[in-house]
Amino acid sequence: MAPVQESGHSSRFSAKDKFAHSSNRGFLSFEFSHELGVIKTRSGYANDIASDIDHQAPSLILGTIAGDDTLLVIPREGVSREAILEALAKIIPGFKRGNE
Helix, strand or coil: CCCEECCCCCEEEECCCHHHHHCCCCEEEEEEECCEEEEEECCCCHHHHHHHHHHHCCCCEEEEEECCCEEEEEECCCCCHHHHHHHHHHHCCCCCCCCC
16 A cells, blocks of 8 residues: 655555454554654554554664554654664554555
């Protein structure tokens, strides 16, 4: 699925079929806003996904802030969007890169 360009600073990536591919983790979508990323999840899944990101990508991600169904991904200074996308694709079941 190709990213959706909304303002020149934002790219959205979604699970191919939101419910079929995300049933085990709750991932729905990811979108950049400048350097920050926002992940949308099904209700109750954001904290678990945030914890996985914090533990599996500390060299790329400074930290995450999670609510019930949304989490903020804060990359480390100088980390590219491409590196963030690659890391998230390895960590989050159902996360699909759409550029290819």
